Amino acid sequence: MTVHASHGSRGHGSTDAPFASRRWLLLGMAVLAAALGAFVFAVALPRIEAPKRQTEARPLIDFPPSDFDAIDVERGRKEFRLVRSGSAWDIQEADRTEPVPDDRVEEFLASFAELPPLAEIGSSAEVPLADFGLAPARDLVTLHRTEGEQIQLRIGGRNPPLTGVYVEIMPGGQVVLVGAVLLLEIDKLAALASHEASE
Amino acid sequence: MHVRRSFVRTALVVAALALPTLSVGAEGGAPLPEGAWKLNKDNWQKAEGLLPDPVLKRVKAGDYTFTVVPVDEQKFKENYTSAYWAASEANEGKYELDAETCGLKLKENGELPDHVFGQPFPRIDPKDPQAACKVAWNFYLANQIGEGQGATFTLNGIDRNGEFRRIKLWLHAQSYMGRTEKAEENPENLRGTTMSHAMEPADAEGVNILAQQLNDWDSQDNIWAYLPQMRRARRVNAATRSDPIAGLDIFSDDLNCYAGKVEYYKWKLVGEQKILGAIVGPYALEQEKAGDTKYEVNIPYLRGGYETPGNEGAPWQITDNLVLVERPVWVVEGESTDPYYNFGKVVMYIDKEMSRIYWKNVHNRAGEYFYTAMCSYHWSKSGDGSFGAATPNMVMGVNDKTDRAALGGRYQGQFIERNFDPGHFSLRALSRLSD
Numbered sequence: 001m002t003v004h005a006s007h008g009s010r011g012h013g014s015t016d017a018p019f020a021s022r023r024w025l026l027l028g029m030a031v032l033a034a035a036l037g038a039f040v041f042a043v044a045l046p047r048i049e050a051p052k053r054q055t056e057a058r059p060l061i062d063f064p065p066s067d068f069d070a071i072d073v074e075r076g077r078k079e080f081r082l083v084r085s086g087s088a089w090d091i092q093e094a095d096r097t098e099p100v101p102d103d104r105v106e107e108f109l110a111s112f113a114e115l116p117p118l119a120e121i122g123s124s125a126e127v128p129l130a131d132f133g134l135a136p137a138r139d140l141v142t143l144h145r146t147e148g149e150q151i152q153l154r155i156g157g158r159n160p161p162l163t164g165v166y167v168e169i170m171p172g173g174q175v176v177l178v179g180a181v182l183l184l185e186i187d188k189l190a191a192l193a194s195h196e197a198s199e
Numbered sequence: 200m201h202v203r204r205s206f207v208r209t210a211l212v213v214a215a216l217a218l219p220t221l222s223v224g225a226e227g228g229a230p231l232p233e234g235a236w237k238l239n240k241d242n243w244q245k246a247e248g249l250l251p252d253p254v255l256k257r258v259k260a261g262d263y264t265f266t267v268v269p270v271d272e273q274k275f276k277e278n279y280t281s282a283y284w285a286a287s288e289a290n291e292g293k294y295e296l297d298a299e300t301c302g303l304k305l306k307e308n309g310e311l312p313d314h315v316f317g318q319p320f321p322r323i324d325p326k327d328p329q330a331a332c333k334v335a336w337n338f339y340l341a342n343q344i345g346e347g348q349g350a351t352f353t354l355n356g357i358d359r360n361g362e363f364r365r366i367k368l369w370l371h372a373q374s375y376m377g378r379t380e381k382a383e384e385n386p387e388n389l390r391g392t393t394m395s396h397a398m399e400p401a402d403a404e405g406v407n408i409l410a411q412q413l414n415d416w417d418s419q420d421n422i423w424a425y426l427p428q429m430r431r432a433r434r435v436n437a438a439t440r441s442d443p444i445a446g447l448d449i450f451s452d453d454l455n456c457y458a459g460k461v462e463y464y465k466w467k468l469v470g471e472q473k474i475l476g477a478i479v480g481p482y483a484l485e486q487e488k489a490g491d492t493k494y495e496v497n498i499p500y501l502r503g504g505y506e507t508p509g510n511e512g513a514p515w516q517i518t519d520n521l522v523l524v525e526r527p528v529w530v531v532e533g534e535s536t537d538p539y540y541n542f543g544k545v546v547m548y549i550d551k552e553m554s555r556i557y558w559k560n561v562h563n564r565a566g567e568y569f570y571t572a573m574c575s576y577h578w579s580k581s582g583d584g585s586f587g588a589a590t591p592n593m594v595m596g597v598n599d600k601t602d603r604a605a606l607g608g609r610y611q612g613q614f615i616e617r618n619f620d621p622g623h624f625s626l627r628a629l630s631r632l633s634d
Contacts, residue, residue, distance in 0.1 A: 101328065115566050161599045162253050163568045179566025181544055184469070184532070191470040191530075 060117060060167070060178055061143070061151060065109035070144035073193075075186050080193045093193050100192055109143075111185045117176035118164050124173035132166035132175060133157020141186060155186070232268050232481075238523070239264040249475045249525065251548070251558050253571050253599050262513035268522045270481045275524070276552060278483045278578035280587040282379070283344060286317030294319040294336075300462045301332040302416030313388065313414055314381040315340055318554065323529070331466035331531045334549050339461050341554040343377030343391060345579075345588025347619040351398070352610040356447040357515040358603045361505040366445060367399040373619045376414060379586055384621060390414045390460070392624040396632055403445070405633040408435075409624060416462050423626060427633045432626055441541035448570070449596040449605035456547060456556035456574035456594070457533065464533035464545075472530060474548045475523035476557030477575040479592055484579040486586070492618035496579045501593050501609045515595060515604035521575060527551045555589065569600040575608075579615075588615055 069084040080093040082105055089105040090097050121127050129135035133156035141153040149171060156166035156175075164177045238246050240261040247255065257263050276284070294315070295306045303319060305312055319340060320333035327333070349371040356364035375382050376390040390412045397403040405427035412420050420437040440451040440459060452458045479498060486494035501521050505514035512518075528548040535542060543562040550557065561570040575593040580586065593608035622628060 111566075118565065118567055161602075162256060163600050179562060180568035181562045181566035184544060184546060184562075188467070188469045188532070 058116060059113050060115045060153075060169070060176070060182075061112045063113070063145065063151075065106055065113060067145050067148070068109055068143050069146045071105070071108075071189075072140070072142040072144070073186065073189055074140040075190045076139070078190050078193055080190075082189070091193055104188065104192055108185050108189055111181070112143075115178055115182060117178055119177040121166065121175040121177060124168050124175055127175050129156075129168070129175070132168075134166060134168050134175065137168065139186065155182070158183075232270075234269040235522070236267050237264060238267050238475075246475060249473060251474075251546075251560050251571055253560065253568070253597075254558070254573070257513065257597075261511065263516045264512055264518075265475070265523045266521070267475060268481055268524060270524045274482055278480075278553065278580075278587070279341075279344075279589070280379075280580060280584060282585065283317055283587065287321040288317075290315070290317050290319050291321050296329050296332050296336075297416060298329075300416040301329075301335070301464075301466060302462050303336055311414065311416065313376065313385065315377060316344065316379055316381075323551070325468055325471060325529075331468040331529070331533075332461065334468070334529050334531055334554075335457075335461045335464070335466050335533075337554040338455075338457070338549055338556060340377030341589050342455050342591075343374035344379050345374070345590060345615055346378040346380070346382075347371070347373045347616040348588065348590065348613065349616065350608075350610040350613040352608050353606075354444065354447055354449060355503065355505075355606045355609075356603070357503065357505055357606065359514065361514050362503075364445070364447060365399070366397065366403055366447075368395055368397045368403075370395045371616075371619070371623065373621075373624055380617070386621075387411065388414045394624050394628065394632075407629050407632045409626065409629045410437075411624075412460060420460075423629055425629045425633060430630075432629050441535070444605075447596075447605040448598040448601070448603050449572075449594060449607050452542075453572050453574070453594045453596055453607065455591045456559045456572055457545075459535075463537065463540075464535055467532040467534075468529060469532045469546070470530035471551070472528060472548075473525055474528045474557055476526045476528070476548070476550065476555065477517075477521055477523055477573050477593075477595075478555075479520060479522075479575060479577040481522060481524050482578070483587065484577055486579045486581045486588075486615060488582070489614065492616060494579075494581065494615040494617075496577075496590075496613050496615070498577065498592060498611055498613060500611050501575070501606075503606055503609075513604070515597065515606060517575075517593070517595065517606075521593070526553070526557070528557065553589075567600075570596065570598050572596045586617075 071082040073080055080091055082100065083090050083092060087102065089100050089102045091100045121132065134154055137154035137156055139155035141155065143151045152170040154168040154170060156168065158165045158180060159177060162180060164179050165182055166175060167178050167182070168175050238258060240259055243255060243259040246258060250258065293306060294303055296302065297304055303312060304310060318337040320337055323330050323333055349369065351369040354366040355362050370393060372391060372393045374391045375385045392411045395408045397406040407425040408422065410420055410422045422435040422437050423432050424435045425432045443450060484496055486496050489495045499520035501517045502519040503514065504510040504512050504516040504518055507518040510518060528550055531547045531549055533545045533547060541563070543564045543566060546560040547556045548558045555576050556574055559572050560568060562568050573595040574591060577590055577592050579588050579590065590613065591608065592610065593606065595604060595606055597604040
């Protein structure tokens with residue numbers, strides 16, 4: 001305030017002219033900046049696509065657990081079938097059929113619906129299946145749908161650090177790398193079967 | 200800021216490592232029993248089905264050589280005191296579990312007990328839907344029989360080129376719930392509490408952590424960190440037990456292979472088998488009296504490959520004083536109910552009789568396996584055999600995705616204090632330790 005008064009005391013005329021032109025210059029620049037900002041927000045930004053997420057949450061199998069009414073498992077030397085019976089599940093192993101805890105089977109199916117492929121290797125027609133432990137597959141999981149085509153997961157070898165496992169999805173023959181937790185899920189069902197068998 | 204965060208992480212590790220219980224160790228490695236043999240790349244097939252796959256793969260590749268020793272089953276069982284086994288039998292039918300939280304309660308009135316010595320569930324039926332939760336409780340309470348304990352130890356980050364970081368700290372732990380003799384006072388209703396103090400390196404020196412595990416079914420741990428640069432104690436979020444510690448491949452939840460409350464996980468029994476478990480011993484070490492209520496245990500140093508001239512295996516393998524014993528285990532899956540917990544499904548191998556977790560395999564939230572921890576223990580007993588402790592002495596955490604590892608523990612001396620001053624585990628002490 002003091003400075004302004006001091007300027008005023010020098011009187012108007014020639015000393016104010018440069019300040020006035022500078023004010024106009026600053027005002028012009030502010031208007032230009034505002035216009036540029038408006039252009040960027042209104043026109044340029046909408047045309048720039050948001051970056052895609054690195055990991056899409058697309059699951060290994062895109063069907064809800066309720067779609068399936070039977071599961072065939074071949075894991076090592078164990079072969080068994082799980083069949084939905086109302087809200088419960090039975091295991092069919094060798095000559096026996098017995099009920100199993102339904103939450104275990106439901107959780108098994110739910111895990112497929114949550115498990116995202118870590119990498120897509122390609123179509124089985126294009127990739128050397130033997131390199132991925134898929135010629136032949138080591139284990140098989142066949143999911144029978146109440147309505148619609150059955151889905152078979154052909155389980156191959158594990159990747160070098162053992163963090164994932166290669167899977168061929170039929171039909172379609174797409175080969176993907178899935179987290180090794182898939183083997184844990186299959187083993188949990190297999191353990192269920194062996195408990196039944198050991199009695 | 201980065202340094203400060205590093206301090207906190209370091210402290211958190213220590214704190215979480217401490218909660219379940221410390222115990223003590225041995226008296227300079229006993230001579231190997233007759234029948235001991237070396238497991239290495241030339242005979243890896245002998246361990247098929249007896250080690251987690253990522254570990255067996257490393258044996259096959261020459262990364263690991265282990266000494267396997269036979270054990271006398273009865274003598275091994277006597278690593279716990281006869282009082283422990285008697286109490287376990289007496290506990291049969293006395294406890295049950297809250298179905299929702301897996302919390303422990305007395306069958307007679309549904310109340311949460313404040314002291315349980317021995318296994319609360321001495322007999323496990325694999326068909327019982329709550330079997331895994333019961334196994335977890337047997338494990339948790341056995342961690343605490345040593346009452347108060349402490350040790351000075353290191354955390355070592357190791358890659359293929361050797362050690363890249365070393366943190367030295369001490370940790371004192373006081374147990375309440377599973378201790379051999381019930382504590383006279385427990386005014387805060389705790390299951391356990393710990394105090395830790397970082398000593399090295401300079402960027403971590405003076406960081407202190409106080410942690411409390413409350414005896415209820417649903418609370419998170421209370422954790423406070425004292426940062427010497429700020430001269431202040433701050434409350435720390437307890438949901439960081441699955442964060443790497445100070446950039447190392449080891450986690451707060453690695454002590455005993457699981458350091459949280461039983462109620463933090465959903466537990467499932469997924470199998471049973473035999474496994475080779477890591478221990479110092481294999482039989483109980485002697486506790487030497489060092490005061491009215493204090494005992495000391497001498498433990499042989501678990502030398503790392505990076506410290507061993509001529510080592511041909513992985514730099515993080517243990518080359519001295521560690522043995523493997525074949526044990527029957529429950530294979531148990533644990534999954535945290537905390538959405539901020541970094542781990543997905545964790546598979547643990549828990550001794551059916553001795554309630555120790557020897558190995559754990561960890562998957563991330565996307566289902567990808569990435570980490571295995573080998574957890575080593577020793578047992579110790581007083582001269583008259585009336586008091587004992589089961590103590591974690593080393594964690595070898597290996598990140599198979601990055602091919603790096605960390606060693607935690609490996610102390611040579613540990614103490615047991617059966618009558619810790621409660622004031623040692625207080626906010627007041629937290630601030631004063633670094634003054």
